[in-house]
């Protein structure tokens with residue numbers, strides 16, 4: 258159980274734990290659905306205790322910066338998107354790659370040339386390369402002296418040996434995304450020392466409980482985490498921001514850009530997403546006041 262706080266009685270925590278177990282034992286996989294139900298339960302539980310969720314989970318920090326993801330496209334479009342993101346105040350861009358690795362090298366070289374020196378680049382190959390492609394890619398990036406913060410999931414999710422092979426040859430840190438869905442996945446990959454970072458997503462692991470558990474497992478191995486999201490709305494991505502607050506020592510990178518990609522939000526209150534800035538509400542639970550009528 259990940260809840261702390263002197264106002265919680267043993268019985269209420271027990272009941273809450275039983276509810277979470279019902280969610281997780283109800284059906285195989287279906288992690289997004291389980292995450293949605295879990296988020297609602299955590300929100301209600303914190304509301305009943307009249308405390309913000311992040312505080313219930315042990316967090317204190319309310320303000321964060323997120324990076325933004327740039328979709329895989331032709332080079333010109335990606336450069337335009339990167340420059341626009343930079344203008345909007347994003348200091349960290351995650352560039353989607355995973356095409357032919359030689360084309361990807363051209364993408365990164367040209368994107369870097371178009372941006373300010375201080376703009377940080379993360380790369381996400383989305384399982385698109387072989388381990389040999391990745392090493393070729395890394396050699397070329399090193400030759401061009403392009404600073405890269407990390408490379409996410411260069412090879413297929415089950416290729417843990419491939420990740421380890423790359424990590425041993427790379428000066429750029431390697432982050433696991435699709436390779437880590439569950440807490441047990443985290444243990445397996447970290448036991449093999451196959452990656453430098455782990456990307457946690459609530460929709461991938463089944464919700465807040467497993468996200469906290471994965472962060473705690475990573476802490477045991479001395480590995481830092483990113484917290485990311487799918488194309489989700491402000492409620493579930495907001496819940497991920499509460500998790501980031503609760504495990505701020507381990508979750509050092511936020512990639513929670515989905516709400517700012519939405520044209521409108523139906524949520525009143527809750528976590529505020531404003532460009533690169535994320536601010537947690539101090540309202541009870543997730544701090545959501547209601548839904549905006551359309």
Ligand SMILES: [Mg+2]
Nearest residue numbers: 381409410434
């Ligand atoms: Mg990814």
